[in-house]
Amino acid sequence: MKTHELKPHVLELACPPLPVVRIGLIGVGQRGLKALRRYADIDGTEIRVVADLDAERLAEANRQLQASGRPVADVEVGEQAWQSVCRRDDVDLVYICTEWDSHAAMAVAALGAGKHVAVEVPAAISVSECWQLVDAAESARRHCFMLENCCYDFFALHTLALARQGQLGRITHCEGAYIHNLRDTFGLSGRPTDTLRTWMERRCALHGGNPYPTHGMGPVAQLLGLHRGDRLDYLVSMTTQADGADGILGKVNTTLLRTVGGAGIVLQLDLTTPRPYSRLQTVCGTGGYCQKYPLPTVQLVDMPEALTGDDALHFLAPYTLPAVEPFAEEGRRKGVDNVMNYTMDARLIYCLRHGLPLDIDVYDAAEWSCIAELSEQSAREGSRPVAVPDFTRGRWRELDGHRFHVVGD
Numbered sequence: 001m002k003t004h005e006l007k008p009h010v011l012e013l014a015c016p017p018l019p020v021v022r023i024g025l026i027g028v029g030q031r032g033l034k035a036l037r038r039y040a041d042i043d044g045t046e047i048r049v050v051a052d053l054d055a056e057r058l059a060e061a062n063r064q065l066q067a068s069g070r071p072v073a074d075v076e077v078g079e080q081a082w083q084s085v086c087r088r089d090d091v092d093l094v095y096i097c098t099e100w101d102s103h104a105a106m107a108v109a110a111l112g113a114g115k116h117v118a119v120e121v122p123a124a125i126s127v128s129e130c131w132q133l134v135d136a137a138e139s140a141r142r143h144c145f146m147l148e149n150c151c152y153d154f155f156a157l158h159t160l161a162l163a164r165q166g167q168l169g170r171i172t173h174c175e176g177a178y179i180h181n182l183r184d185t186f187g188l189s190g191r192p193t194d195t196l197r198t199w200m201e202r203r204c205a206l207h208g209g210n211p212y213p214t215h216g217m218g219p220v221a222q223l224l225g226l227h228r229g230d231r232l233d234y235l236v237s238m239t240t241q242a243d244g245a246d247g248i249l250g251k252v253n254t255t256l257l258r259t260v261g262g263a264g265i266v267l268q269l270d271l272t273t274p275r276p277y278s279r280l281q282t283v284c285g286t287g288g289y290c291q292k293y294p295l296p297t298v299q300l301v302d303m304p305e306a307l308t309g310d311d312a313l314h315f316l317a318p319y320t321l322p323a324v325e326p327f328a329e330e331g332r333r334k335g336v337d338n339v340m341n342y343t344m345d346a347r348l349i350y351c352l353r354h355g356l357p358l359d360i361d362v363y364d365a366a367e368w369s370c371i372a373e374l375s376e377q378s379a380r381e382g383s384r385p386v387a388v389p390d391f392t393r394g395r396w397r398e399l400d401g402h403r404f405h406v407v408g409d
């Protein structure tokens with residue numbers, strides 16, 4: 001097995017401030033076009049170039065830029081077009097919204113060319129790709145931010161604030177998930193079972209574990225301070241047998257993870273049963289309990305009974321993170337479509353413009369994404385325990401919990 005050379009780490013990496021963040025966007029499918037629209041609301045950014053395989057999507061991207069009063073971007077079309085984006089001198093941030101299996105190669109090339117990277121979830125599909133991201137970010141001393149928007153969800157942020165004020169005591173167990181009935185998106189209803197239509201459906205059908213772990217893991221990792229005082233130790237995983245030949249209907253993965261510090265995590269992926277949407281977002285501590293789904297609930301030890309629904313949300317509302325809340329508030333004031341996504345983008349750009357460490361670093365991207373391969377390994381081998389690599393190479397003890405940075409702190 002390859003040993004990974006000990007280079008200076010990029011924990012809490014601070015880079016020179018960028019007055020304007022010049023963006024090269026790779027992949028303008030449904031998520032990329034949404035990102036493009038979102039950036040109309042973010043000051044201090046310019047979309048310099050867009051790349052895709054499909055010329056019509058690029059034309060649509062420029063129509064959207066014009067419609068929002070922004071200059072059109074240069075376009076790069078074709079399989080290798082993304083490489084030109086990475087090489088450009090007028091790009092600071094390469095923003096990757098393509099399919100999963102291209103993320104790591106694009107991010108590594110962009111980091112190698114001295115760019116910062118923002119990459120959609122998951123950042124990588126294998127442990128080896130995760131190491132490549134870490135190595136590239138450490139060598140280049142550039143940011144590799146994974147666009148895990150669920151870390152900026154109202155309930156996640158307010159639960160984190162509650163935990164940081166000590167109200168949940170010692171957190172010993174968390175649950176996260178991506179439970180989203182995509183049968184219609186996948187076209188599963190009433191079609192022959194041997195035709196898989198989308199790249200995501202094909203990848204999920206072939207995967208034996210949890211190929212999409214980061215929506216569930218992100219908020220949990222921040223609550224537990226992963227690689228900032230604790231870290232993932234090992235996991236065990238189980239995947240149900242799908243019903244039918246296409247290998248996806250009814251397939252559910254459940255992964256259990258344990259941290260070195262002794263906390264337990266349940267992580268689930270279910271894309272094809274009729275179960276209502278949920279990311280679970282459950283936190284159990286010695287002082288209290290919060291869950292977002294199916295009904296927001298808060299129970300602290302000294303409450304006579306649990307608060308549920310709006311009562312739980314009203315209780316949580318005053319527990320805010322001072323470094324993040326102004327961005328969420330700004331999103332609400334601007335009336336943006338999705339405050340969670342706005343908060344993520346606005347925090348990313350604010351940190352880049354002020355030379356601050358980012359909220360999500362390359363070790364997060366690696367730790368959360370590597371669960372894809374490791375859960376598959378465990379599930380295929382009778383749920384055997386599989387160790388999770390320490391992507392910090394021993395430096396995870398150097399920090400004391402996760403932080404959102406602001407100017408002057």
Ligand SMILES: NC(=O)c1ccc[n+]([C@@H]2O[C@H](COP(=O)([O-])OP(=O)(O)OC[C@H]3O[C@@H](n4cnc5c(N)ncnc54)[C@H](O)[C@@H]3O)[C@@H](O)[C@H]2O)c1
Pocket residue numbers: 026027028029030031032051052053054057078079080081082097098099100102120121122147148149
């Ligand atoms: N965070 C979230 O909530 C969220 C939601 C949806 C999708 N996503 C992520 O966004 C990413 C994209 O998903 P999507 O639904 O937009 O997929 P999509 O298929 O709609 O779009 C992908 C785009 O990438 C382009 N592309 C593929 N290979 C390319 C290459 N080599 N060079 C340039 N362009 C290339 C395709 O032509 C397409 O336009 C995925 O990683 C997905 O997981 C995240």
